[in-house]
Amino acid sequence: MISIHKALKEKGLKVTPQRVAIYKAVVDCKNHPTVENIIDTIKMEYPSISVGTVYKVLNVLVSNDLLRKVESEKEVMRYDAVLEHHHHLFCMDTDRIEDYEDKELDILVAAYFKKKEIKNFKIENFKLHITGKFIK
Amino acid sequence: MISIHKALKEKGLKVTPQRVAIYKAVVDCKNHPTVENIIDTIKMEYPSISVGTVYKVLNVLVSNDLLRKVESEKEVMRYDAVLEHHHHLFCMDTDRIEDYEDKELDILVAAYFKKKEIKNFKIENFKLHITGKFIK
DNA sequence: TTATTAAAAGAGAATAATTATCTTTGCAGA
DNA sequence: TCTGCAAAGATAATTATTCTCTTTTAATAA
Numbered sequence: 001m002i003s004i005h006k007a008l009k010e011k012g013l014k015v016t017p018q019r020v021a022i023y024k025a026v027v028d029c030k031n032h033p034t035v036e037n038i039i040d041t042i043k044m045e046y047p048s049i050s051v052g053t054v055y056k057v058l059n060v061l062v063s064n065d066l067l068r069k070v071e072s073e074k075e076v077m078r079y080d081a082v083l084e085h086h087h088h089l090f091c092m093d094t095d096r097i098e099d100y101e102d103k104e105l106d107i108l109v110a111a112y113f114k115k116k117e118i119k120n121f122k123i124e125n126f127k128l129h130i131t132g133k134f135i136k
Numbered sequence: 137m138i139s140i141h142k143a144l145k146e147k148g149l150k151v152t153p154q155r156v157a158i159y160k161a162v163v164d165c166k167n168h169p170t171v172e173n174i175i176d177t178i179k180m181e182y183p184s185i186s187v188g189t190v191y192k193v194l195n196v197l198v199s200n201d202l203l204r205k206v207e208s209e210k211e212v213m214r215y216d217a218v219l220e221h222h223h224h225l226f227c228m229d230t231d232r233i234e235d236y237e238d239k240e241l242d243i244l245v246a247a248y249f250k251k252k253e254i255k256n257f258k259i260e261n262f263k264l265h266i267t268g269k270f271i272k
Numbered sequence: 273t274t275a276t277t278a279a280a281a282g283a284g285a286a287t288a289a290t291t292a293t294c295t296t297t298g299c300a301g302a
Numbered sequence: 303t304c305t306g307c308a309a310a311g312a313t314a315a316t317t318a319t320t321c322t323c324t325t326t327t328a329a330t331a332a
Contacts, residue, residue, distance in 0.1 A: 013308090013309095014298090014299055014300075014307095014308060014309065015299075015300090016298080016299070016308095016309065016310075018309085018310065019309085035289080035290085036289095048311085049310090049311085050310065050311045050312065050313095051290095051311095051312095052290090052291080052292090052310085052311070052312075052313085053309085053310055053311065055289090055290060055291070056291085056309080056310080057309090057310090059290095059291090060309095069209040070209070071207040071208050071209050071265060072207050073205040073206070073207050073213075075213070075288085075289075075318080075319075076288090076289075077209075077211070077289085077290090089254065089257050092260060098257075100254065102252075104252070105245075105248060105252075108244065108245075108248055109241075109244075109245070109264075112240075112241060112244060116238075116240070116241075118225065118236065118266070120270055120271055120272070121225050121234075121266075121268055121269070121270055121271065122268045122269045122270075122271055123266055123267075123268040124228060124267050124268040124269070125266070125267045125268070126264050126265065126266045126267070127264070127265045127266075127267075128245075128262050128263070128264055128265075129207060129262065129263045129264075129265060130254070130257075130259055130261070130262045130263075131259075131260050131261045131262070131263075132257055132258045132259040132260040132261070133257070133258045133260065134256055134257055135256055135257065135258055136256070149279090149280095150278095150279060150280065150327085150328055150329070151328075151329090152279095152280065152281075152327080152328070154280080154281065155280085171318080171319085172318095184282085185281090185282085186281065186282045186283065186284090187282095187283095187319090188281085188282070188283075188284085188319090188320080188321085189280085189281050189282065191318090191319060191320070192280080192281080192320090193280090193281090195320095196280095211289080211290070211317080211318075212317090212318070213318085213319090
């Protein structure tokens with residue numbers, strides 16, 4: 001987990017209580033929160049925060065690589081504070097999305113693409129979207 | 137490529153000129169069109185078509201597995217007429233998205249997951265989101 | 273072929289999510 | 303502590319999408 005205070009400074013961004021709180025809300029929310037989830041969480045600490053500020057701060061954090069957007073088929077955007085290379089497990093029945101890290105798999109796939117190139121395309125990164133069901 | 141006329145009948149859906157035209161527009165558009173792209177395309181044939189109809193038909197086609205939504209980080213939804221298992225190449229610099237089929241890779245990854253299960257999760261499907269750059 | 277009917281299309285209002293604009297506030301360096 | 307610029311706040315505007323209601327039409331059977 002990164003120090004948001006330090007990270008903002010390094011990017012030349014002002015450290016404001018809102019930015020810190022919004023970042024922490026995304027971390028705390030777990031399970032890739034929507035903006036609505038984030039607003040709900042942050043309102044506990046900042047009851048008066050403006051919705052526009054939340055959107056603006058999220059965009060600033062995403063465009064400075066301090067947060068990621070999660071790719072999905074749904075209308076509402078979801079956010080992820082985990083920056084390390086990882087994959088996602090999507091539940092078919094609910095909106096649950098879990099992070100999935102697997103170095104062995106990463107190595108396997110990277111080796112495959114090193115051997116077999118995709119024509120007309122230079123790969124920078126890859127990510128698995130795994131759909132299925134969570135079991136108890 | 138499926139016969140949309142036959143496919144609609146099989147699903148017990150009425151075959152209407154709009155549905156056929158919208159389906160064909162998605163196929164013709166290539167590169168995973170947005171609703172806007174689809175509307176632009178279809179307006180050539182159907183200048184009077186209602187925007188609401190396009191949305192409604194797309195939802196019907198998606199929920200009957202005749203089209204797929206493309207997962208993305210962007211606000212606007214994009215559609216795909218290719219139903220076969222495949223992956224996507226995302227251009228880092230533009231909005232271009234290309235289909236990528238690779239049976240060998242599918243087998244490799246499937247074999248990996250057969251051997252190494254993810255705990256508490258039953259995999260139904262997986263899909264690679266490959267980001268990078270298209271080269272001439 | 274025509275009549276019937278349920279489903280789909282059309283039109284436009286409504287909603288939801290997000291962005292933009294403008295003013296006020298406050299962080300950070302001098 | 304002071305000052306300037308970046309960020310927050312408030313709210314309007316925009317965009318994408320859905321909903322509601324009416325009209326039309328495809329599909330079935332007489």
